[in-house]
Amino acid sequence: MHPTSAPMSNATRRETLRILALLGMAGIAGTARAASAPGWPDDAFHQKTMPDAVNALYGKPFEASDKVTLDVPEIAENGAVVPVNVGTTLPNVTTISILVPENPFTLAASYKLPDGTLPAIGCRLKMAKTSDVVAIVESDGKLFAATKNVKVTLGGCGG
Amino acid sequence: MSLRRAIAVVLTGLLLGGAAPGALDTDNPQAEQAAFQAYFKNRFPSLPIAEFGNGPYAVNADMRKQWEEIMQFPPYDFALDEGKTAFETKFADGKSYADCFENGGIGVRQNFPYFDTKAGEVVTLDLAINRCRQANGEKPLPYQTGLMVSLTAYMAETSRGRPFDIKIPDDPRALAAYEDGKRYFYTRRGQLNFSCASCHVTAAGQRMRADILAPALGILAAFPIYRSEWGSMGTIDRRFTTCSSQMRSEPLDPQDKSYRNLEYFLSYMSNGVPISGPGTRP
């Protein structure tokens, strides 16, 4: 079932502009845009390898850390909906990003956490095939990561 | 060898793989139901009856964990809302779905399908919904997806936890419908020469490529479902038709008599298993 696209109501338009202002891009009219939403890391989302995606998104290296917890299934029941939970005991977390190196585009999602938001995210991702899932946590400006492998296979019912 | 004897032999072989608890092709659906349930309890001794409504999630821990995650906020939520709204909306003639069902249609899903002795055929919930619409001057809904799945999702939700309670009235036509459903279930068909039993009885709990095969006991309890494979909701019809195609056998039309009889047989066999729908599946 696809949602139909209703014309933007005035209230929604006002709300959208308010959000855009928050994202530091006041002045953009609420008309159809060809470019991406402002603040959306367009370049990072189009990278096809880990180093390129991390570089485009952060421009700095990451190190493995056992203080980042990554909860993913061993074998995905379906590659279309893989539950991913990221948590950490590290302090002052400002962003959490999730990457899937074997996906056509490596970066799946990136979350900006303002002060006061707990450093834990749950989401559901698509995985094209068996791949590592890498969770990167930005803590005090440095990047820490946890990696786990998730098997994705063809469904059995011939579908 | 008479056909009856042949079926008994086939059933014994397929159903039990050796340990026969007794004759299986009888005129006694109740005995067959007991044997069917005993087979699965024997195969999965740690599963309480309620768990059989959870299909693959009852028999595989990694999958169960993913399912529990997803059930925190199930993807069928939108269909459920749509179904509730539609269910409560009056028809043009002023009546509504509540007028067509016992108890206003709330908490009745576990009684479907039933054998309609007046019409002489099995009536599923989907068919009953369309009959209700037609009786009130509305066009019937297409099966498998769309509003039909949202309505059945809502009705299933109102029955969550209630055990299947399918009846076979003392009517030779009802018994014949049950027998027809049973025959369909155990008959091999299509290019792969599989029967429903090949996967959901003999290989229940095992893998077919990456999928875990659900036991046939309780297999309909979670319907309608949001299936990740479809990326959307689907009714029992949707699953029957797509499974037929996937098994390389000609799919029947939704609500075909054979599918309805199959649903009747499977639901009767699952008496006692609580409704766990709407549900999600891989």
Next chain:
Amino acid sequence: MPSTIRVRAMASGTQTDVQALIQHPMDSGFVKDSNGVLIPPRHIETVTFEHDGKPVLIADWGPAVSKDPYIKFAFKGGAKGDTLTVTWIDNQGKTDSLEAKIA
């Protein structure tokens, strides 16, 4: 037109736990339809959660986020009756917003 956004926000004294489900196809642009034609990408790019006029989460999503996307997080503070505003914008410029009450 019913909202595409469903939110459950619960205040527990020290923090508010949020779960949201958004109805959106999240078409990746890699899938073909039954005629073999690529379905153009249509996916949410940014989701913003605001409480008390301040963002509590900004989610940047690519096409790898599942259809009918889900998110779970928590923020310090928040009280029963407070408003949590959720807004999403997709790559085609479509948008939706919901004001939910924290329970």
